[in-house]
Structures are given as structure tokens and as C-alpha cells.
Amino acid sequence: MEQFEKIRMLGRGSQGSVILVKRKSDNLKYCIKRIFIDDTVSSYRAEVLNEIQILSKLGHPNITKYYGSFIEDGVLNVVMEYADNGSLFQHIQRARHPLSEAQIVKFFVQLLLALQHLHSKNILHRDIKTKNIFVTKRMQVKLGDFGLAKMLGSASSFAQSAVGTPYYLSPELCNGKPYNHKSDVWSLGCVVYEMATFRHPFNGTNLPALIMAIIEGQYRPLTQQYSLQLQEAIEACLRKHPEQRPSVEDLLRFPVVQRELLRVDAETALAAAEATEAEALCSHPFFSSGRLLTPLRSAQPVSCTAVLAEAEEDRELEWLVARLRTWVEVRDRVRRRVAYFKCFTGRELVSVLVSKVALESRQEATDLAQKWMDGGVLYHVDRSEDFSDSDELFRFKDDEVSVCLNAKRISDGSVRLSKDIENTFTNLLIELYDSFLTSRGSLVDYESLAESNIFREFCSFTCELQSVDLSSLSFNDKVAFFINSFNALVLHGFVVLGPPTRLHQRLHFYNHVSYLCGGQEYSLNIIEHGILRGNQKIPNSYCRTLSDGDSRLENAFVVWDPRLHFALNRGTKSCPPIKVYRGDTLDDQLTEAATDFCCRNIKLVRAKHEEKESMFVEVPALFEWYRADFGDTDAQLLRWISQYLDTTEKQVLLEVIERDAFRVKYREFDWSLNKAPSLQPAEPSRCPPKVHPPPSSVADTTPTESGTLRVGRPSRHLSARPKQQSEFVRQE
Helix, strand or coil: CCCCCCCCCEEEEEEEEEEEEEEEECCCCCEEEEEECCCCCCHHHHHHHHHHHHHHCCCCCEEEEEEEEEEEECCEEEECCCCCCEEHHHHHHHCCCCHHHHHHHHHHHHHHHHHHHHCCCCECCCCCHHHHEEECCCCEECCCCCCECCCCCCCCCCCCCCCCCCHCHHHHCCCCCCCCCCHHHHHHHHHHHHHHHCCCCCCCCCCHHHHHHHHHHCCCCCCCCCCCHHHHHHHHHHCCHHHHHCCCCCCCCCHHHHHHHHHHHHHHHHHHHHHHHHHHHHCCCCCCCCCCCCCCCCCCCCCCHHHHHHHHHHHHHHHHHHHHHHHCEEEEEEEEEEEEHHHEHHHHHHHHHHCCCCCCCCHHHHHHHHHHHHHHCEEECCCCCCCCCCCCCCHHHCCCCECCCCCHHHHHHHHCHHHHHHHHHHHHHHHHHHHCCCCCCCCEEEHHHHHCCCEEEEEEHHCCCCHHHHCCCCCCHHHHHHHHHHHHHHHHHHHCCCCCCCCHHHHHHHHHEEEEEECCCHHHEHHHHHHHHCEEEEECCCCCCCCCHHHHHHHCCCCCCCHHCCCCCCCCCCCCCCCCCHHHHHHHHHHHHHHHHHHCCCCEEEEEEEEEEEEEEEEEHHHHHHHHHHHCCCCHHHHHHHHHCCCHHHHHHHHHHHCCCCEEEECCCCEECEECCCCCCCCCHHHHCCCHHHHHCEEEEECCCCCCCCEEECCCHHHHCCCCCCCCCCCC
16 A cells, blocks of 8 residues: 555544545545454454445445455455545534525435435445535535445345434334334435434434434424425425335435436436546556555554554554563562562563664653553553653553452342342442432542441442342333442442542542442443443543443443433542432433533633623533533534523523534543541431432332341432522623
């Protein structure tokens, strides 16, 4: 690939990247999708190979062109056509006014022609959305990203796996029923509606609400600026029952489509001729024996800056660590009569980087190792934050051993229903929280907690979690169980191990402090990111939490709810309050938690900028960490937040969003410990309740060692605290 020049990164996926390259001989541009298949998970590898198989069968002006692929040095390179005007999603984001009907119909017809070609080959796309539709400067659309596409045996065949993007899912998918090409038609209808309104036809504050909205099939009609014929076409695509939904062939006969077809056919013919000419230029072997160099594959020395840029840009750290482990002597060592397992010295790593990566100096290698250390690739065995070219010991993150807090003794094997175990777990948490948390659940009396009999009883009980069968719990009960487990594990770990105070201590704590549940270990990061966030990447991390084939993925929530962020407490003052969550009231509790957090922490400050009135919106750092969970743009983020503000604040925020007269400012996260003064609790079972029980709460019963039942009082921590108004619109 010496004949190509890398221009820039276009995007990153979960296991690979897409780069824009230019061929030096004629300056033609191409996209290259690069996947390190030797180290990537098998499911993603299969997805990419499936995309190649699909693309190789297609040839249409409105489908991204596939030029070829090859594997070299464990890297799969897929070369595709480059659309030079971004995605349809970006096109909509840049638009200041609704698209004209002529533009919408033009895109609609081109996408119909692309789907016609797909469906004629019995191929479903299964993930049609604005981000997977690309636009050229000629305003020609290209349907792309076929990673989820599926080939059917016949035109009447039905697929059954639940895939796609939530806002574009068809009702039959939401109901778990088999689906066919009519699901692609539904998704296309959602895209056309989005072009006309700049919003999704179906929305909801959480996943269950979104699913219900899709199943009910009710959406706001288009404005009168669009013709009745266009509205009828969208309505036909969005019919709830697939048997009543038209096929692509039916849609091509709609009057609003027929008028556009002649002009589009002429433009398509011109584009096809140009594509044929470009392909003729590539008739010779598209790839030579060269390669697109990366630092560790290059035979020539490269600078430290180049190594860092390439490693960070292409997310090659997994590949990198695998190579480093073969070069560095990783073994058990003893220092000062203390055994350290699977470690290496800083001096050894620096020597390897100088010799293998051809860095110019040991200082440059030390700087590079410090960068990787900051990114969590390796760490000092004693949790120092600095890397040094010395005999100090370091360890790769993958070699860490977890600290499992409920595995000090084995469960006695007594048969108990998982629901009973979960209920006992919940009741013990209620006792702990009522006794050692402040009224809002924001601060914890750690000293009194550590010395209490309740905490010792709780620690003893946690071994029962070893035998819980998570698959027997309902969806809501499982979500509540993992939320409660996360918050309890933080408290448990802080008391037993001590709270982490520095960056690398926190990385280790959240990566490896865990509970053994159902025979499998669940660390704090696995619970939050692997399970509750559907195996999304940890912010600033290089890979997903759970790898393909990990049996814990069975418990991961494929489509998850952003409100979960406001139920998790990391033991710091910037976190939401600690509460006990129950499956039967989970939706209401998550809404209350999101409302409480937003009303307390969102600040609106009026200001003037260049004689124009604007609004500074100050939001907690949590929204910056998980930005993609709430929206792709600042406006989408604030719209999500607005639904949890009081009516007045919501109206003000929506107005400044509409006028584009706002700026978002992220508040720094306060990592200080959420420690309260000693509360000196009385015996919990004898304390009168401080607040009335929630309506759905009844007296809880907890088995004691004697076998009798102890009545536990209802807890203030079963529901979110009443909504309080945030400080509103200060003048500046």
C-alpha cells in the first residue's frame, strides 16, 4: 500500500477504524476499514467478513462501492468508496431549516432504488439509519455499513435475531416476532420522517417507553409545507402490521415517487458511468505488496509522537500489549519479602521499546510508557502514578487479579430461590442505609458502619450471592439487582479495603473489586459498563469491558437506559444519592433519580455575548464522560436533560436551544469521599421509622440465624427523595 497516502481518520468502531486514503498516482480517494483480526473478538470479525460477503454481491450507484479486501500481518483491510459530503445524519445536523420536499423525495427515491437492489438479492440491511447513509457533493446518497445485513434463503424468508438501532426498530422486532424486508421499509420511513422534521417519529424517556411508542405506532404528523402525497408515503412505511406495509416495489409506484424517478434515473446513469470509468483506472491489481505502515510494523525508526498518535488513533493497544508481552519478561518476583505476580521492571520495558520500536532515547521510551500508564494499559504494583526507568515493578492491566469480597467462604449450598436471595439482599441494604446514611443518602458514616453488627451480618450474607441464578430474575429485578450490587460493592470495598485516593488506585478499585454472583465475578466496571450499559466502552478506554464469548454477556442489557447513571454511586460527593431499587417500582425510581439529579445540578446562567443574550448551561462532569449516552450534539444533550427539569426551566432551556443561544459548561467532578460525621445509630430493628413508607412498600421480613423472621421497617431509601427546585436563572 505504498501507493496510498493516509489523509485522516474518518471514524472508529468497537474493534477497528476507518481511514481516508489518497492514491498517489491519480489522487483518487478511498475509504479503508482496518480490523486487526488476530486480536479482535470473533463476533466482530464475523460481522466484518459478513459485510465483505454482502458488498461483494452488490453493485449499485446508491450503495457504497466495494473495491476489494486483503489480509496482511493480521490486519484485514477493506477498501470502499468514499462519499465526500459526510453522512445524512451530519447533513441534517448542519441544516438550519427543514429540508425541502424536493430534496427529501430525491433522497427517498435513491434509497428506494438501493433497497430494491438489496431485496432483489434477498438481502436485508437491518440497520438503516441516518448515520449509515452517506452523501456525495453531487447530493447523491449511498447506503452503507452492511455489518448487520443478512442474506435470506428466499424472498419470503424471515429472520429472527433482534438487531438494529432502537429508534428505527420495527414493531415486529420490538415484539420479538420474525421479520423480513418489510422491517427495512419501516426503518426507511423513520429516516424520511426524520429528514422532514429533524426528529425521530417515535421517542421515549427510556427504552420501555420507546418500545411502547413504536408498538402503538402513533406519531406527530408532518407540517403542511409537505404535500399530502409525501405524507401518505411515510404513513404507508410506518404501518404497524408488516402485512399492510408496502414493499419497495409498491413504494416505487407511488405518485410522489414516480415523478422523481425519471430525473433520478438520468443522474444515476451519469454516476454509474463515472463509477465505471473510475473502476477502469483500478483494473490493474489494486494493491501492491506494500503495506500501510504502523509504528510497530515498520522496519524504519519512528518518533515517539508518531507512535503515540498511531496507537491512540487506531486503537491498537490490544494488539500492542499482546506484542509487548512476548518481548518483556513477565514473571512472578519477590521484593522486600513481598511476592508480586506477573510483573516486569520499568528498565526492561524501556529497553524493549528502544530496541523493538526504534525509539531514539530511553527518555522517549519512558515518556511513552507513562502515556500508556495514564491510559490504564499498565500500572505500578504499589499504585504509584509515575513510570520510571528503574527496577520498580509494573504490571499489565490484563494480569491483575480481582479482589472478590464475597468469596472468603463458600456458600453452604442450601437451596434458596434467587428471588428470596435478592429480597434478603435488598432488606439488608435497607437496614444499612437507614442506619448509616444521611437523610438524602448523599453521605455515609463509614466509621460507624465498619464497627456495626449489621455490616458484619451483611458481609456474611454476601456469600449467598454465589448461588443466585440471574437468569431466573425478571428484567426489572435483574436491573435493580445490579444497581444495588454496584452501590453495595462500593461501600463494602471502601470499608474493607479503604477508599482509593489517586487515579491509579481508582482504576484498580473499579476494575477489580468484585462480587461472585452465580459462579461468575462481577467487578464494578463489569456491572456498570459490561452489564448495565450493554458492554459499552469505559470512557477513555481502548476496548469493551467484556470480550466475545464471555458468558456474562448473557446478562448484558443490549439496549439500556441512560437514567441508570443517576442510580449509581461511586462513593464521592459528585455522585447521585444512594438508594435501594426494586424491580416493581424501577421505572418510577429511575425517573425520580434523574429528576432529582438534574434539578439539583443543572444551572442556567444568563449572559451577554456580542450584545446578544445567551445562556450558559452548567452541567455535571458525568454528562461529559458519557456524552454519547445522551445525544450526539449539545442541543440533543440539553433536550434530554430538559425533560427532567421543572416546567419553567424546561421552557427556558428549550427556547435557547431553538435560538441556538446557549453554551454548555461542564462542572469539574469532585472525587472527595462522601463521608458523613458519625451518626451513632441505634439498633436498627428498634428504631422508629423517620419517614412514612412508600405506597408500594410493605413490612419486609428477613431470615435470622435462628430461623425466625425479623420485621424490617420500610426505608426512606426505597424511593428517590422529593424533587427539589434547582437554583434558577441567575443574572450575570
